[in-house]
Amino acid sequence: GENVEQHPSTLSVQEGDSAVIKCTYSDSASNYFPWYKQELGKGPQLIIDIRSNVGEKKDQRIAVTLNKTAKHFSLHITETQPEDSAVYFCAARLYNFNKFYFGSGTKLNVKP
Amino acid sequence: GAVVSQHPSWVICKSGTSVKIECRSLDFQATTMFWYRQFPKQSLMLMATSNEGSKATYEQGVEKDKFLINHASLTLSTLTVTSAHPEDSSFYICSASESGNTGPHFGDGTRLSIL
Numbered sequence: 001g002e003n004v005e006q007h008p009s010t011l012s013v014q015e016g017d018s019a020v021i022k023c024t025y026s027d028s029a030s031n032y033f034p035w036y037k038q039e040l041g042k043g044p045q046l047i048i049d050i051r052s053n054v055g056e057k058k059d060q061r062i063a064v065t066l067n068k069t070a071k072h073f074s075l076h077i078t079e080t081q082p083e084d085s086a087v088y089f090c091a092a093r094l095y096n097f098n099k100f101y102f103g104s105g106t107k108l109n110v111k112p
Numbered sequence: 113g114a115v116v117s118q119h120p121s122w123v124i125c126k127s128g129t130s131v132k133i134e135c136r137s138l139d140f141q142a143t144t145m146f147w148y149r150q151f152p153k154q155s156l157m158l159m160a161t162s163n164e165g166s167k168a169t170y171e172q173g174v175e176k177d178k179f180l181i182n183h184a185s186l187t188l189s190t191l192t193v194t195s196a197h198p199e200d201s202s203f204y205i206c207s208a209s210e211s212g213n214t215g216p217h218f219g220d221g222t223r224l225s226i227l
Contacts, residue, residue, distance in 0.1 A: 034215030043205045043218035098144050100216060104155045
């Protein structure tokens with residue numbers, strides 16, 4: 001199966017700074033990579049995703065990059081705000097399978 | 113956008129009780145739903161894949177007689193924790209995909225506390 005590793009486990013930044021979370025995956029057959037934000041006591045919320053035929057995708061202050069050769073993908077948050085504080089999970093899906101493998105999560109703390 | 117509703121959000125019950133959790137896709141049909149368990153400060157652990165009209169597929173180490181899954185329609189899957197004990201206390205979350213090409217949407221989870 002697929003193995004997804006995520007770093008760092010915790011990240012503290014000053015409001016307005018950028019935050020980067022990195023994930024690696026093991027199976028080159030993975031072709032879809034969503035990112036989730038989970039606030040305390042709630043379920044994860046899909047915030048952005050990227051497919052294997054694209055190298056970068058941006059949506060306002062968040063962006064995701066994918067390096068298929070190195071099998072890693074990253075989440076970039078610019079101009080961070082206190083409301084960005086949450087736990088972020090990356091995930092990978094194997095091609096043709098409807099099962100997602102999740103990273104261990106990154107707790108992001110944005111200090112005002 | 114797609115919404116997944118999970119109910120109840122919080123359950124407290126005595127040891128030995130069976131608890132049913134519902135997961136509904138509100139504006140789309142989901143032939144497949146997933147059930148996860150999440151311990152504090154940890155990632156999501158996939159328990160089982162719920163398939164409409166057929167038996168659920170359980171992950172290794174998950175007792176299918178303990179965690180009964182029923183996916184009776186394209187918009188509803190239920191997880192029943194049978195004869196729950198304190199070690200079953202956890203945060204249970206369901207998810208469903210609107211199509212096979214997008215990431216799953218999650219419910220808001222059910223916090224289960226067994227006394």
